[in-house]
Amino acid sequence: xxxxxxxxxxxxxxxxxxxxxxxxxxxxxxxxxxxxxxxxxxxxxxxxxxxxxxxxxxxxxxxxxxxxxxxxxxxxxxxxxxxxxxxxxxxxxxxxxxxxxxxxxxxxxxxxxxxxxxxxxxxxxxxxxxxxxxxxxxxxxxxxxxxxxxxxxxxxxxxxxxxxxxxxxxxxxxxxxxxxxxxxxxxxxxxxxxxxxxxxxxxxxxxxxxxxxxxxxxxxxxxxxxxxxxxxxxxxxxxxxxxxxxxxxxxxxxxxxxxxxxxxxxxxxxxxxxxxxxxxxxxxxxxxxxxxxxxxxxxxxxxxxxxxxxxxxxxxxxxxxxxxxxxxxxxxxxxxxxxxxxxxxxxxxxxxxxxxxxxxxxxxxxxxxxxxxx
Numbered sequence: 001x002x003x004x005x006x007x008x009x010x011x012x013x014x015x016x017x018x019x020x021x022x023x024x025x026x027x028x029x030x031x032x033x034x035x036x037x038x039x040x041x042x043x044x045x046x047x048x049x050x051x052x053x054x055x056x057x058x059x060x061x062x063x064x065x066x067x068x069x070x071x072x073x074x075x076x077x078x079x080x081x082x083x084x085x086x087x088x089x090x091x092x093x094x095x096x097x098x099x100x101x102x103x104x105x106x107x108x109x110x111x112x113x114x115x116x117x118x119x120x121x122x123x124x125x126x127x128x129x130x131x132x133x134x135x136x137x138x139x140x141x142x143x144x145x146x147x148x149x150x151x152x153x154x155x156x157x158x159x160x161x162x163x164x165x166x167x168x169x170x171x172x173x174x175x176x177x178x179x180x181x182x183x184x185x186x187x188x189x190x191x192x193x194x195x196x197x198x199x200x201x202x203x204x205x206x207x208x209x210x211x212x213x214x215x216x217x218x219x220x221x222x223x224x225x226x227x228x229x230x231x232x233x234x235x236x237x238x239x240x241x242x243x244x245x246x247x248x249x250x251x252x253x254x255x256x257x258x259x260x261x262x263x264x265x266x267x268x269x270x271x272x273x274x275x276x277x278x279x280x281x282x283x284x285x286x287x288x289x290x291x292x293x294x295x296x297x298x299x300x301x302x303x304x305x306x307x308x309x310x311x312x313x314x315x316x317x318x319x320x321x322x323x324x325x326x327x328x329x330x331x332x333x334x335x336x337x338x339x340x341x342x343x344x345x346x347x348x349x350x351x352x353x354x355x356x357x358x359x360x361x362x363x364x365x366x367x368x369x370x371x372x373x374x
Contacts, residue, residue, distance in 0.1 A: 081268025082292025100289025101162030106269025136266030
């Protein structure tokens with residue numbers, strides 16, 4: 001099947017999975033909607049769906065709101081980075097779940113640099129974010145090396161590592177870095193020189209981190225599809241044995257894929273922390289890594305599709321929050337929708353019949369083109 005046909009199938013598959021998830025969400029909304037009669041429940045369901053699907057980009061008067069739209073873009077920043085990190089690791093068939101702990105570690109290390117390592121404006125922010133990225137790259141060496149050398153499950157190792165990171169950070173915050181003058185566990189305020197500047201000053205906290213995220217989308221796509229290392233990562237994901245017998249250094253590439261994923265997750269943590277916060281106060285895993293897995297699945301591990309998948313999830317998340325606020329529907333519905341999407345993308349036989357037809361049609365078209373050239 002041609003690249004164009006494959007991309008078309010991936011988009012169609014994602015669209016169908018999203019429609020099914022929204023249909024299931026509608027049923028759940030109907031069940032939990034207020035009202036005793038069928039008509040009342042149906043009316044409540046319609047109102048809730050309007051809040052979930054239409055209202056996220058509107059203001060109180062029902063008109064398009066720039067601030068509402070930029071709020072969604074701001075929420076996309078960390079999940080674009082974790083989505084890219086997951087795409088790289090999943091492309092190598094490495095089911096590393098460490099982006100969740102990675103983004104927390106990246107945020108924490110960037111915060112420490114922003115507080116305790118004073119520098120000039122501009123360079124301070126860059127050094128702080130890069131320090132967070134390097135720290136997560138080192139963290140990802142643990143599951144990467146264990147997988148490459150001892151064949152330890154990277155999924156189990158990285159999943160447990162997330163909680164090691166979380167509790168280690170909580171210990172260090174409580175013991176060494178907490179601001180004792182505050183009523184909650186939080187750090188000292190960041191130096192102003194380390195903060196990521198706002199992109200639009202409309203109260204949405206949309207920072208230049210959004211532009212940086214889009215730049216890394218392009219860089220990641222170029223790396224994956226235009227470099228030898230990117231080709232090696234994808235080849236190992238397709239057929240590890242073939243890659244090994246063709247002379248590729250499989251162990252080194254496995255480690256590299258997880259380290260690159262760690263760098264991307266760490267960048268996301270640093271940019272998010274220094275762009276939307278004035279001090280460090282995360283006491284639990286933020287959830288961006290888990291969302292990144294869903295985004296990577298929706299994008300089909302294609303970095304260029306990650307921003308669109310991140311926008312969909314951020315839009316849906318805001319819609320579910322509005323629905324919970326104004327219609328009394330549980331906001332946890334977003335988790336159910338994400339689970340359904342993940343389920344259909346993980347199902348290898350989902351729309352496999354249509355894919356087979358596309359393969360046959362593409363082969364027939366190539367054959368006709370060759371015969372025409374003769």
